[in-house]
Amino acid sequence: MRAWLMEAFEGTDALRLGEVADPRPGPGEVLLGVRTSALNPADAFLARGLYPARPSLPHILGRDGAGVVIEVGPEAGGVRAGDVMGILRCRAGVETWGTLAEKVVVPAASLAPVPPAWSLDEMAGAPLVFLTAWQALTQWNDPPAPPPAGAVVLVTGASGGVGVASVLLARSMKLGIVALSRGTGKASAFRAIGADFVVDPRDPDLKTQVTGAIGPDKVDLVIDTVGGPLFPQLVSMLGYRGRISVVGRSGGDVPSFNTGTLFFRRNRIGGVAVGDYSPDEARTAWEDIVARLSGIGARPVIDRVFPFEELGAAFARLEGGHLGKVLLRVQ
Numbered sequence: 001m002r003a004w005l006m007e008a009f010e011g012t013d014a015l016r017l018g019e020v021a022d023p024r025p026g027p028g029e030v031l032l033g034v035r036t037s038a039l040n041p042a043d044a045f046l047a048r049g050l051y052p053a054r055p056s057l058p059h060i061l062g063r064d065g066a067g068v069v070i071e072v073g074p075e076a077g078g079v080r081a082g083d084v085m086g087i088l089r090c091r092a093g094v095e096t097w098g099t100l101a102e103k104v105v106v107p108a109a110s111l112a113p114v115p116p117a118w119s120l121d122e123m124a125g126a127p128l129v130f131l132t133a134w135q136a137l138t139q140w141n142d143p144p145a146p147p148p149a150g151a152v153v154l155v156t157g158a159s160g161g162v163g164v165a166s167v168l169l170a171r172s173m174k175l176g177i178v179a180l181s182r183g184t185g186k187a188s189a190f191r192a193i194g195a196d197f198v199v200d201p202r203d204p205d206l207k208t209q210v211t212g213a214i215g216p217d218k219v220d221l222v223i224d225t226v227g228g229p230l231f232p233q234l235v236s237m238l239g240y241r242g243r244i245s246v247v248g249r250s251g252g253d254v255p256s257f258n259t260g261t262l263f264f265r266r267n268r269i270g271g272v273a274v275g276d277y278s279p280d281e282a283r284t285a286w287e288d289i290v291a292r293l294s295g296i297g298a299r300p301v302i303d304r305v306f307p308f309e310e311l312g313a314a315f316a317r318l319e320g321g322h323l324g325k326v327l328l329r330v331q
Helices: 041-047 120-125 127-138 161-172 187-193 206-214 228-236 279-295 311-319
Strands: 002-005 016-019 029-038 064-072 084-087 103-107 111-113 152-155 176-180 197-199 219-224 238-246 268-271 302-307 325-329
Touching: 029 120, 041 311, 064 120, 084 120, 120 302, 120 325, 127 161, 127 219, 127 238, 127 279, 152 161, 161 176, 161 187, 161 219, 161 279, 176 206, 187 197, 197 206, 206 228, 219 228, 228 238, 302 311, 311 325
Parallel strands: 152 176, 152 219, 176 197, 219 238, 238 268, 302 325
Antiparallel strands: 002 016, 029 064, 029 103, 029 325, 064 084, 084 111
16 A cells, blocks of 8 residues: 655654555454545654654554545454444554555544535544544533533634634534634634634734733633743633643743742643543544534534645645645545
8 A cells, every 4th residue: 555654753754655565454443445634733743753652663644534444353343344434533643553544454443434414524634633622622620521601712723623623612612712823814714613703822912902802701711732932821811710721832842931820810731632532432522522513503624635645735734824624635
């Protein structure tokens, strides 16, 4: 099969399109013929050796994908050859070979059918980012549950896959939504998917802009995919018992800040990791996500689909200018 091979931890520019033997499914696994794959920022981090996982080389990146089941291994109940399925969440692309290839082996328990009225492309790019956004929104309750209706959520890096998913899910939860995104060109697109306010994070009066927009309310929850110098400003905008769900760090290291600002408002900061989901937990969350999107008449947002051979251009698009998921047409 054809695959994009990672032969060193030298970044996505060093990936090479080559031929490797087809993988074979083991017990509880299936071989999926990948039709569409999707890119994630974590792929680029892993390619540079900046991710906790250190898979053996050569490795194949790619955590998202959808296609047709080719072969079913022993003890892989509930799935048959010919089924059209998408990947929810598993080790593919992290510890085992991923979806930047014509075929991938995944656990049968980590597959789900394409929701009614969705395209295969929409399914290919949706599960990982929506499961991430779901955890970011619900992790502060025990058991996990959405914030109360009317709470204000602020989403950084809102044009990315997790950002768009967070806005859509927050809309389904009837939350107030502030989307941070560079420039003003995407403001109408953000409002169309549910954002109440759109603010440029580079605004020198960012806090004033946000607090002025939400009026007497305070930010109850931040979903932060950026980190970097922006982070202390996010902390300063939190209200009493405000929370920050940390999803990514595309903005780099967070500068030092006065942790005393957390004290009297009882603020909390917590990481998000969908790797914590068991297959059953991921499926339960996914079913709720699909139902919520159906309830508001929404579907995943696709930015652009690139040919399989144009991986470099696809990663370049992922680095800036996109709104939603960047996909590859594999077969």
